[in-house]
Amino acid sequence: MTTPTGPEDPHPSVDASGRGGPHPSSHAPDPDHPYPSKGTSAIHDPSAQHVASRVTASGESLRPLATIGLFAQLKVRLVVGGLRGNVRQLVGFVFALAGAVALAGFGFFVMAVLRLVPADVALSTTTLLFASLTFAWMFMPLLAFGLDDTPDPAKLALFPLRTREIALGLFTSSVTGVWPAVTLVVTSGAIVGLTPGPVGVLVGVPAVLLQFALCVVASRLITTVLSRALRSRRGRDVLAVSTIVAVLLVPLSNLLLDRGVGDPMAVLHGTAAALRWTPPGMAAHAIADGGLAGLAEVAVLAVLAVLGCLLWIKVLGRALVTPDVSTKVASVRRERGLVDRFLPDGPLAAVVTKELKYVRRDPRFRVNWGSSLFVAVVVGFTTVNVDTGRVSEWQLVLVTLITGLMIGLMSANAFGIDGRSLWMNAVVFATERDLRTDLAGRHLTTALIGAPTLAVVAVAAGVAAGQPATIVPALLAGWGLLGVGLGVGSMLSVLLPYTIPDRLNAFTGAAPGHGGLAFAGAFAGAVSIVALSLPFVIPTLLGVVWVQVAAPFYGLLVALLGRRLAARIGHARMPEMMQAVSKPT
Amino acid sequence: MTDAVRTHGLFKRYGQQVAVAGVDLAVPAGSFAGLVGPNGAGKTTTLGMITGLLRPDGGSAMIDGYDVWRDPVAVKARIGVLPEGLRLFERLSGRELLLYNGRLRRIPKADVERRADELLAVMDLTGAADKLVVDYSTGMRKKIGLAAALLHNPSVLFLDEPFEGVDPVSAATLTDVLRRFTASGATVIFSSHVMDLVERLCDWVSVMSAGHIVAQGPLAEIRGARTLNQAFLDLVGRPDRTTPTGLTWLGANPKADQ
Numbered sequence: 001m002t003t004p005t006g007p008e009d010p011h012p013s014v015d016a017s018g019r020g021g022p023h024p025s026s027h028a029p030d031p032d033h034p035y036p037s038k039g040t041s042a043i044h045d046p047s048a049q050h051v052a053s054r055v056t057a058s059g060e061s062l063r064p065l066a067t068i069g070l071f072a073q074l075k076v077r078l079v080v081g082g083l084r085g086n087v088r089q090l091v092g093f094v095f096a097l098a099g100a101v102a103l104a105g106f107g108f109f110v111m112a113v114l115r116l117v118p119a120d121v122a123l124s125t126t127t128l129l130f131a132s133l134t135f136a137w138m139f140m141p142l143l144a145f146g147l148d149d150t151p152d153p154a155k156l157a158l159f160p161l162r163t164r165e166i167a168l169g170l171f172t173s174s175v176t177g178v179w180p181a182v183t184l185v186v187t188s189g190a191i192v193g194l195t196p197g198p199v200g201v202l203v204g205v206p207a208v209l210l211q212f213a214l215c216v217v218a219s220r221l222i223t224t225v226l227s228r229a230l231r232s233r234r235g236r237d238v239l240a241v242s243t244i245v246a247v248l249l250v251p252l253s254n255l256l257l258d259r260g261v262g263d264p265m266a267v268l269h270g271t272a273a274a275l276r277w278t279p280p281g282m283a284a285h286a287i288a289d290g291g292l293a294g295l296a297e298v299a300v301l302a303v304l305a306v307l308g309c310l311l312w313i314k315v316l317g318r319a320l321v322t323p324d325v326s327t328k329v330a331s332v333r334r335e336r337g338l339v340d341r342f343l344p345d346g347p348l349a350a351v352v353t354k355e356l357k358y359v360r361r362d363p364r365f366r367v368n369w370g371s372s373l374f375v376a377v378v379v380g381f382t383t384v385n386v387d388t389g390r391v392s393e394w395q396l397v398l399v400t401l402i403t404g405l406m407i408g409l410m411s412a413n414a415f416g417i418d419g420r421s422l423w424m425n426a427v428v429f430a431t432e433r434d435l436r437t438d439l440a441g442r443h444l445t446t447a448l449i450g451a452p453t454l455a456v457v458a459v460a461a462g463v464a465a466g467q468p469a470t471i472v473p474a475l476l477a478g479w480g481l482l483g484v485g486l487g488v489g490s491m492l493s494v495l496l497p498y499t500i501p502d503r504l505n506a507f508t509g510a511a512p513g514h515g516g517l518a519f520a521g522a523f524a525g526a527v528s529i530v531a532l533s534l535p536f537v538i539p540t541l542l543g544v545v546w547v548q549v550a551a552p553f554y555g556l557l558v559a560l561l562g563r564r565l566a567a568r569i570g571h572a573r574m575p576e577m578m579q580a581v582s583k584p585t
Numbered sequence: 586m587t588d589a590v591r592t593h594g595l596f597k598r599y600g601q602q603v604a605v606a607g608v609d610l611a612v613p614a615g616s617f618a619g620l621v622g623p624n625g626a627g628k629t630t631t632l633g634m635i636t637g638l639l640r641p642d643g644g645s646a647m648i649d650g651y652d653v654w655r656d657p658v659a660v661k662a663r664i665g666v667l668p669e670g671l672r673l674f675e676r677l678s679g680r681e682l683l684l685y686n687g688r689l690r691r692i693p694k695a696d697v698e699r700r701a702d703e704l705l706a707v708m709d710l711t712g713a714a715d716k717l718v719v720d721y722s723t724g725m726r727k728k729i730g731l732a733a734a735l736l737h738n739p740s741v742l743f744l745d746e747p748f749e750g751v752d753p754v755s756a757a758t759l760t761d762v763l764r765r766f767t768a769s770g771a772t773v774i775f776s777s778h779v780m781d782l783v784e785r786l787c788d789w790v791s792v793m794s795a796g797h798i799v800a801q802g803p804l805a806e807i808r809g810a811r812t813l814n815q816a817f818l819d820l821v822g823r824p825d826r827t828t829p830t831g832l833t834w835l836g837a838n839p840k841a842d843q
Contacts, residue, residue, distance in 0.1 A: 334680070427661060
């Protein structure tokens with residue numbers, strides 16, 4: 001057995017065979033650790049495994065060129081293997097490929113066409129685009145972590161490869177693919193758009209290549225630094241919530257920018273000036289400047305790229321031999337029985353207690369509630385701040401109604417979040433009444449949070465628009481709509497149940513192949529909620545406000561009827577529902 | 586002796602593949618029964634259909650004389666289940682999971698709390714009672730799953746691979762609890778690959794192969810003079826075990842290839 005050769009050159013296989021391996025935590029079929037990263041199953045595709053095993057066959061270190069070839073081949077095999085025998089994914093891939101080609105062409109065209117606009121605008125725009133590309137490269141892979149087979153260095157830890165070889169290999173597999181090609185094509189458009197003359201191309205080409213390399217290195221660096229955190233449950237919980245926040249903040253900041261800041265040119269130049277000495281800024285300027293100044297900037301970029309690589313290799317070496325800490329966990333506080341003070345002891349109280357905990361603890365609930373409230377805020381902002389300042393009554397009511405609709409739609413796949421744990425309910429529920437109680441508990445929980453939320457929205461909208469008279473009708477209508485939403489939601493929960501993946505990123509709400517079902521469910525839900533709400537919504541829009549008094553009662557009635565009917569249907573098809581929400585993700 | 590579990594021609598197919606091809610399982614009340622068979626024999630599917638979690642395509646299943654699919658109220662009050670895969674309500678703590686389960690079955694909260702505390706103590710989970718199930722190890726999951734299945738004092742307990750991936754200490758705890766449970770006259774039916782364990786624990790064995798019951802009866806009868814492992818291999822058959830021709834390169838001193 002060999003011994004470690006020092007921190008400069010940690011030999012991963014030594015650690016794996018000698019000291020129990022880099023990932024000792026092994027609660028084996030832990031369903032919430034779905035990433036195949038714990039040594040048990042490194043690379044699934046058999047043909048890719050064949051490629052990978054060639055790495056180990058000789059036991060000697062590989063020449064750089066061989067490493068590059070091997071890893072490029074590995075990545076291609078993994079992509080092809082993922083598509084084989086799966087028509088749906090194949091079609092998706094073809095569409096994505098067509099989209100990527102179109103995007104590459106369009107991006108290149110936009111960059112090239114900048115030649116026709118004034119030089120300073122072209123330079124600022126290119127700087128901004130380069131910076132956005134770099135930013136995208138840094139953060140997009142985090143969202144897809146675990147979806148792509150290459151970015152996780154832990155999978156390579158058991159192969160006898162030196163860190164330098166792993167770094168080169170991961171770099172190669174990062175640049176092998178459709179999206180890297182798109183990036184390179186778009187970036188090279190800047191050569192057409194910015195270079196001062198034919199000689200400038202000599203500076204432009206290395207500048208573009210370095211900008212591309214920096215994108216890749218920055219992306220690898222961030223993934224590697226965070227890969228440990230991303231493998232732990234807590235880390236992924238935090239990531240799931242924070243990505244949705246980031247995604248949602250973009251339109252919100254747009255809304256704020258639209259009002260006030262004014263001159264877009266000033267914004268463009270201001271941002272570009274701030275980015276002048278960042279790597280993307282220097283790359284853009286190098287292409288535009290050409291000559292000696294350009295060369296100097298290219299040299300700086302080259303140094304940065306090399307430094308980034310060295311830093312990454314260092315981090316990678318550490319990441320491969322540092323143990324997983326995800327097993328250290330905190331306790332939760334014992335319940336204080338708040339629910340039991342208001343509800344009689346029994347299954348209803350049990351369901352409400354459990355659901356309230358899930359809203360707090362499951363990131364999927366947090367994401368759902370967060371995005372619903374966010375839609376309310378955006379709709380409210382746009383409605384209240386229209387230029388004239390004069391908002392009609394029904395527009396204000398609409399803000400509350402839309403919030404109610406969003407909250408109601410959340411209940412449209414009630415059993416999906418239980419997923420494979422639904423059997424725990426199924427072995428208990430013997431009658432229709434049991435299922436009805438379960439649905440009632442879920443409705444009560446949603447109403448406990450949703451009703452006060454709607455009140456806040458109605459009051460805030462009314463006060464902000466200076467029309468407090470709308471508060472009461474908006475609130476009553478909103479509550480009515482929430483009730484209708486719960487009734488419709490319970491029907492959809494039993495008619496169109498689908499699997500929600502445990503591994504949640506902000507962009508997928510359904511298991512592979514279930515996206516269409518999820519969309520159909522949400523669409524059918526929205527249409528039926530609106531249709532069932534017309535009896536009290538139409539009079540409001542016509543100005544007959546007193547009808548609203550009946551709206552909450554109407555909502556309660558619809559919720560009750562929906563629950564009864566859903567329990568009848570659901571009780572009869574419980575095994576089928578369990579299968580529908582337990583599909584592999 | 587009455588039967589705790591009896592099925593007639595239980596049948597299930599997935600697409601073209603027949604998973605369970607007419608199973609007549611019989612387990613006398615009060616026995617500690619093992620359901621053994623190779624992977625893919627249909628053990629999990631059979632247990633799913635008996636416990637009402639999977640709808641059979643044909644046949645019937647009775648528990649304590651009640652039909653599983655016609656009289657679910659009587660059946661579900663009598664059975665405790667620990668299925669394969671062990672998905673529990675992950676975002677509850679162990680204690681909260683037990684409380685939820687008991688109260689869902691309409692047991693008064695004070696009683697559930699007392700039972701939960703005792704079960705947690707017996708299962709050696711008191712220290713982890715307030716940690717989320719999502720952070721539990723495999724052994725802890727099996728133990729909390731068993732605690733949840735025992736909470737309402739069932740008369741028949743179904744366990745799918747209860748010892749798979751469990752460390753020896755947790756396995757000892759599990760067997761202790763199960764032995765006490767059967768000693769009181771209740772019935773346990775569990776599926777397993779581990780013949781030693783079945784031989785040590787069970788007094789009744791049902792052997793499944795390719796969707797059929799190939800042998801069923803008291804352990805001593807099935808085993809005869811052989812070990813259970815040998816009896817099992819004889820019953821389900823296995824590929825010819827002549828010396829393999831490949832793998833000459835494998836081992837510390839490989840023979841040179843010819």
